[in-house]
Amino acid sequence: MSDPTLPPIPPGAGARPGLSVPDLLVALGVVLLGALLLIGTLQIPFGINAVVGPRVFPLIVSVGTLLLGTLLTVNVLRGGRAEPAAEEDTDPDARPDLRQPALILGGFLLGAALLQPLGFVIGTAVMYFTVGFAFGERRAPLLAGVALIVALVTYVVFTRGLGLTLPAGLLNGVL
Amino acid sequence: MNVKTAALALSALLSTAAPAAAQNLNLRVMAPASPGGGWDQTSRAIQTVMQDEGIAKPVQVFNVPGAGGTIGLAQLYNSKGDGNLLMTMGLVMVGAIQTNSSKVDLSRVTPIARLTGEYEVIVVPASSPYKTLGDLATAWKANNALAFAGGSAGGTDHMLVGLFAKAAGVDTKKMNYVPFSGGGETLAAVLGNQVAAGVAGYGEFEAQIKAGKLRALGISAPRAQAGIPVPTMKSQGFNVDLANWRGIVAPPGISGSQKATLVAAMDKLHASKAWKDTLKTRNWTDLYMSGSKFDVFLKLEAVRTREILKDIGLVK
Amino acid sequence: MEAVTSLLAGFETALTPMNLLWALIGVTLGTLVGVLPGIGPALTVALLLPVTAKLPPVSAFIMFAGIYYGGMFGGSTTSILLNTPGESSSIITALEGNKMARRGRAAAALATAAIGSFVAGTIGTVLLTFAAPAIAEVAVQIPPSAKFALIMLAFVTISATFGSSPLRGLISLFFGLTIGLIGTDLQSGQARFTLGRPELLDGIEFVTVVIGLFAVGETLYVASRLRKDKASVIKLDGNASMTRDDWRRSWKPWLRGTALGFPFGAVPAGGAEIPTFLSYTLERKLSRHPEEFGKGAIEGVAGPEAANNASAAGVLVPLLTLGLPTSATAAILLAAFQQYGLQPGPLLFVTNADLVWGLIASLYIGNVMLLALNLPLAPVWARLLLIPRPFLYAGILVFSTVGVYSLNNSVFDLILLAIFGVIGYGMRRFDFPVTPAIIGVILGPVAESQFRTALQQSNGNPAIFVQSPLTVFILLTVLAALVVPAVLKARASRRG
Numbered sequence: 001m002s003d004p005t006l007p008p009i010p011p012g013a014g015a016r017p018g019l020s021v022p023d024l025l026v027a028l029g030v031v032l033l034g035a036l037l038l039i040g041t042l043q044i045p046f047g048i049n050a051v052v053g054p055r056v057f058p059l060i061v062s063v064g065t066l067l068l069g070t071l072l073t074v075n076v077l078r079g080g081r082a083e084p085a086a087e088e089d090t091d092p093d094a095r096p097d098l099r100q101p102a103l104i105l106g107g108f109l110l111g112a113a114l115l116q117p118l119g120f121v122i123g124t125a126v127m128y129f130t131v132g133f134a135f136g137e138r139r140a141p142l143l144a145g146v147a148l149i150v151a152l153v154t155y156v157v158f159t160r161g162l163g164l165t166l167p168a169g170l171l172n173g174v175l
Numbered sequence: 176m177n178v179k180t181a182a183l184a185l186s187a188l189l190s191t192a193a194p195a196a197a198q199n200l201n202l203r204v205m206a207p208a209s210p211g212g213g214w215d216q217t218s219r220a221i222q223t224v225m226q227d228e229g230i231a232k233p234v235q236v237f238n239v240p241g242a243g244g245t246i247g248l249a250q251l252y253n254s255k256g257d258g259n260l261l262m263t264m265g266l267v268m269v270g271a272i273q274t275n276s277s278k279v280d281l282s283r284v285t286p287i288a289r290l291t292g293e294y295e296v297i298v299v300p301a302s303s304p305y306k307t308l309g310d311l312a313t314a315w316k317a318n319n320a321l322a323f324a325g326g327s328a329g330g331t332d333h334m335l336v337g338l339f340a341k342a343a344g345v346d347t348k349k350m351n352y353v354p355f356s357g358g359g360e361t362l363a364a365v366l367g368n369q370v371a372a373g374v375a376g377y378g379e380f381e382a383q384i385k386a387g388k389l390r391a392l393g394i395s396a397p398r399a400q401a402g403i404p405v406p407t408m409k410s411q412g413f414n415v416d417l418a419n420w421r422g423i424v425a426p427p428g429i430s431g432s433q434k435a436t437l438v439a440a441m442d443k444l445h446a447s448k449a450w451k452d453t454l455k456t457r458n459w460t461d462l463y464m465s466g467s468k469f470d471v472f473l474k475l476e477a478v479r480t481r482e483i484l485k486d487i488g489l490v491k
Numbered sequence: 492m493e494a495v496t497s498l499l500a501g502f503e504t505a506l507t508p509m510n511l512l513w514a515l516i517g518v519t520l521g522t523l524v525g526v527l528p529g530i531g532p533a534l535t536v537a538l539l540l541p542v543t544a545k546l547p548p549v550s551a552f553i554m555f556a557g558i559y560y561g562g563m564f565g566g567s568t569t570s571i572l573l574n575t576p577g578e579s580s581s582i583i584t585a586l587e588g589n590k591m592a593r594r595g596r597a598a599a600a601l602a603t604a605a606i607g608s609f610v611a612g613t614i615g616t617v618l619l620t621f622a623a624p625a626i627a628e629v630a631v632q633i634p635p636s637a638k639f640a641l642i643m644l645a646f647v648t649i650s651a652t653f654g655s656s657p658l659r660g661l662i663s664l665f666f667g668l669t670i671g672l673i674g675t676d677l678q679s680g681q682a683r684f685t686l687g688r689p690e691l692l693d694g695i696e697f698v699t700v701v702i703g704l705f706a707v708g709e710t711l712y713v714a715s716r717l718r719k720d721k722a723s724v725i726k727l728d729g730n731a732s733m734t735r736d737d738w739r740r741s742w743k744p745w746l747r748g749t750a751l752g753f754p755f756g757a758v759p760a761g762g763a764e765i766p767t768f769l770s771y772t773l774e775r776k777l778s779r780h781p782e783e784f785g786k787g788a789i790e791g792v793a794g795p796e797a798a799n800n801a802s803a804a805g806v807l808v809p810l811l812t813l814g815l816p817t818s819a820t821a822a823i824l825l826a827a828f829q830q831y832g833l834q835p836g837p838l839l840f841v842t843n844a845d846l847v848w849g850l851i852a853s854l855y856i857g858n859v860m861l862l863a864l865n866l867p868l869a870p871v872w873a874r875l876l877l878i879p880r881p882f883l884y885a886g887i888l889v890f891s892t893v894g895v896y897s898l899n900n901s902v903f904d905l906i907l908l909a910i911f912g913v914i915g916y917g918m919r920r921f922d923f924p925v926t927p928a929i930i931g932v933i934l935g936p937v938a939e940s941q942f943r944t945a946l947q948q949s950n951g952n953p954a955i956f957v958q959s960p961l962t963v964f965i966l967l968t969v970l971a972a973l974v975v976p977a978v979l980k981a982r983a984s985r986r987g
Contacts, residue, residue: 026921030662037669037684045681051951052943054679061668061935068662075658082659082922084716091718100714101916105909108707108888112905115896124892128885134714137881150886154893164538164897165237211537211823216830219540240899242675242692249689274680275692320950328680353947354678356940359815359822363759366813367631369948378829382814382836456832489680 020081027072034066100134107131119169125151200231200440205262207247209240214263217291217421220457221263224449230440243271249279254426258433261287265421266331269473269480273490274329285425285434286473288441288465291454292420293376294396295335296405298389300368308393308411311372312343319349324364325374328354329489331419332361332374334480335395337487342413347486365389376419377403378458400460420462422469438465494621501848505856510553513546514853517554518860521561526569527894531578532562533819534897540827548831549846553853555827556807559820560612560854563803564861567604567796572597572875573887575706579697579933580763580799583771585705586926587784587791594787597876601869602733603741603789604796609862611749611797615804616854618753619811624837626805627812630757635948636956638758639941640965642934645765647972648772649930663923667931670695678943690903698898700932702891703908704925708915710884715916732870741793744774748797755798756805759817763802764933770794804854811835811847 041058084096107130115123128147137143155171158164202225206218215238222234239247244264251262264281272280297308305311315321325332333352340347353370355361362380365373366388373380373389383389384405393408394400395417408415425437444450445463454461464472484490504510524535536555546554566581571588584604591600618626646664673684674694685691733741751766751773774790775781784791809815814836816822828835833843840847878886895908918925949955957963 023921026917033666033669040684044676044683046679050679050943051946052678054676054681054683057935057939057942058672058683061665061672065662065665065669068658068665071658072662082920085712085919085922090713090716094716094718096715096920097717098715100717101711104711104714104888105913108892108909108912109906111892112902112909115902115905120896124889127892128889131710131714131885131888132881135717135881135884137879143881146882147885150889154889158893158897165900166893166897209537210534211540211826215537216540216826238900240693241901242689245692246689246899246901275675275682275689277689322948322950327677351947351950353944355944356677359809359813359817359825360759362813362815363631363809364948366815367634369634378834382834382838385834386837388837457830458832 018079020076023076023081024073026082027069027076030069030072031066032069034062034064034069037062037065103134104131107134115169116167117169119171120166121148121151121155121171122169123151123167124154200436201259202231202234202440203260204234204236205247205251205260206236206238207240207244207262207264207268208238210238213421214244214265216457218263220453221261221290221423221444224444224447224453225440228444228447228449230443230447242275242277244268245271245275245277245279248272248277248281248284251284251424251426252279255428256430257426258429258436260426261423261437262425263421264424265292266419266476266480269476270329270331270334270484272477273481273484281424281473281477283427285427285429285437286469287423287425287434287437288445289420289422289462289469289472290441290445291459292418292462293378293460294394294400294403294418295331295374296377296380296384296391296394297335297339297372297374297408298365298380298384298391299372300365301388301390302368303371303390305372305392306390308406308408308413311392312339312345312413314371315340315343315345319345320351321372322351322353322370323372323374324353324355324361324370326354326361327356328352329484329487330354331376331417333487334483335374335415335417337483338395338415338417339408339413341486342408342415348488350487352487377405381458418460418462422473441465497844497848498620498852500845501850501852502855504549504845504849505553505852510550510849510853511856513550513554514557514857515860517557518561518564518857518864519557520554521558521563522565522568522861522864523561524558525562525565525567525578527890531566531820532559533823535562536820536823536827540823540830548833549849551827551831552824552846552850553857555824556850556854557857557860559824560800560803560857561861562820563612563800564605564608564865566799567608567792568601568872569890571600571604571792572872573706573883573890574709575887575891576701578763578799579701580767580802581796582701582764582926582929583767583795584792584799586771587788590785590787591789591792592787592873592876596787597873598870599733599737599789600787600792601872602866603737603793605862605865605869606733607741607745607748607793607797608800608865609858610745611752611801612804612858612861613855614746614749615753615756615801616851616858619804619808619854620851623808623812626754626757627809627815630754630809631759631813631815633758634955634959634962635941635945636962637959637965639938639945640956640962640969641765642938642941643969644965644972645768645930645934646938647969649768649927659923660927663918663925664927664931666923667700667928667933668935669931670700670928671932671935677940678947688903690899690901694936695907695932696895696898696904697929697932699895699904699907700911701929702895703911704915704918704928706887706891707908707912708919708925710888711912711916712919713884737789740778740780740789743777744770744790744794745797747773747777748794749801752798752801753805756802756817757808758805759809759815762818762937763799764930766798766802767795768930770798807854811839811850812837814839 041055041062044055046053108127111123111127125147128150129143132143159166204218206215208214218236222236225231225234239250254260299305323336336352337347340350361373361375364370380389384391391405394405395415396407397416535558566578567584570576570581570585571592574585574589576582576585588600673691675682675692748770751770755766771791774794775784778790806818806821809817810821816825895904945955
């Protein structure tokens, strides 16, 4: 389903030699998640009189996760590796560039931090700008202008139109 | 453009609230729940009446949902000394503070008034062999596993079943309470004959009781209610009195005169005809109580709630 | 027939110019809020409740019903165009719909969704008109054990359907189940996996998970390996509307989706999600083009969209006849009835016949309005995709932020959104399908509560799962779904 030239790897059968370290880390991560869940499950108090207590389903889920994680680890150790998903807008042969998603994430968290002190419009405009920039738009004034307009229109439609409360921040009293 | 026209139509709608002689009291009312729920509806009813009657203007309602209202309560603590802020709350919050082991409680907030409430009823399917509360209690004592359906664990419905168990002499730790997430699932379970009895606010069962599909065995009111043809639990020898009440509190640390202003505003609200009409159309029972009486009530209710929740095993 | 005369009287009520106007406002508003992620018909009706106190009840309910149906229509739009499902019921629509849009077939996808919604909504309304009381009587008899069995069926069929291997699908499903466990356990009142944060006591809203894994995850992933050589906009297929072939492939899924969706809507805690999941797997099994699934198969849009609209009509059955709300929007509608001092239930048809029948008549009218509104709009919406990618992806992120923030007015939810975005990135990078996780989040808690309710009602007797013929039948189907593919595989490999 990902790359037409490489058939998907069935579980337990390594198609290519060599161990993929990132895949191994992910598989071990799943095992770790299962283990943490199991520990957490044993700390849930019982509560009221009930036939099936609050621990039963968490127990099933954590043991299941542990089991599946182990299977995945075995798969990876035998040479299995994941093929990154192919999206319409992605280039399967390009070297992944982690700086762009990091930039988006940074912009998003910065925007979220500014949302309450400076207001919704500034916060979301920051987010808009960083995503646009990360996607290769370099005309900064244009991008900033569009960002502010989109944020402002969204703000007005939601607060005026639907009566939602979004933080006004700097615009307090202006709009 | 479409967005614009709809936005315009809506904002036109939103501003239909009639202007009245505005006073200098402006208020913000926090509904510590999502739009549409009981606390939200109460807050918005207060907003409408206060603005229409000119008791305060503007009145702004905002929602801070989460964790049985305790997230909103924590936020109220952050606005210490703000004399223009109110929060809607009620019995459910008193319980949630206990069950969620919330870091903040109601001991330091400024109580303003208790406004409305609803009594709880115990119902059985029309085909049930139990004709009175006594029948149900006798059967329950013989078989502790009799299933009672109601809202989520620790809520008002659960408390009522706990109180009824105590009054009937059934071990509260052994009772078989089946919690549903609301949304009418309790009603469905009773109508579908899947449980022995169901508990909820009277309003939730009213239509089915009147249509004869459910039999109401008892209501948790202290005395018979006008227009509700259901015998009280007390009149049948079970000393249970529980209202799912809703009230208003202000942040901690407001001055005596600020509190007096807010209490006076609520008194005015309660005395207005618009409020009486609202109670009538919404079927809310008037449980008004303000000032020091409400202070004492809130303290007693916290103690009583803790005791019930301990009995049913939710609080250590 | 009595229902016919009552319905005609209802049309007299609904066809007054004033009420037609309210219906139009309702469907327009509903379509708009359906388009916005996170803001659905339930929230809109709730926010409008105090405003409409001044309207006569008939007009108010005609508008509310318009918002409700309109939201169901509009929900598909963002799913198809932006891969950002705004409602849990349109998650499945995003799977094939967005793939179609990326291939330039957005208008056709939107059209099949709109027509399918119309067909399903109308058939559903007809059933509501003529069979409501009978259906409601049956619906409340469905025991929790049968609902549990149905969810098992959804789990089994779904985890086998998505992903390059069942192992990866299952890991994704279990991840979703884990997220679904977070929060206060309804049955026992105990907090589970909340890490001491009060914000987590109510659990994580599925909207946050869905938007994080879908929209934010995809934005991050695409940014990391952006195709530089391609033109910066998606090319629209010259053939904007549905072709003859599209019609041929759509009409059966519409009808099957309706048949699945309507009964689920009528059952308490049935919901619109399970029928969309089941419809998708069903269409995939029955399609003559199974290879197109995952790349933009029109059946995968037509079926689920019909299912979610039919369930919307189904929801009104128990609401009007029993006063039993089976979905979030229905609960708000019930509050609206109470605001007017009305009590939906068996007596409402007698005491307020003009209101009920006016409302039902307005549903027919609303459906026609929605079709008239949405079909011509489909190519217009599709042109949204002509926005250059930097601006388009940035816009998706801002819309997502508003939707998630407005759930609780809390920045904490935005942090969660970012975390799920990173996880969504990781799942794409390491080939884990996203959909099973979403299904786990939505259905996991329901499965748990139905299972425990069943045993609580029987006081621990497991025989409850074999006492109802319906439950037994569904459980046998689950077993067959597990065993048959394995047997077929074994036989095929022996032959090969």
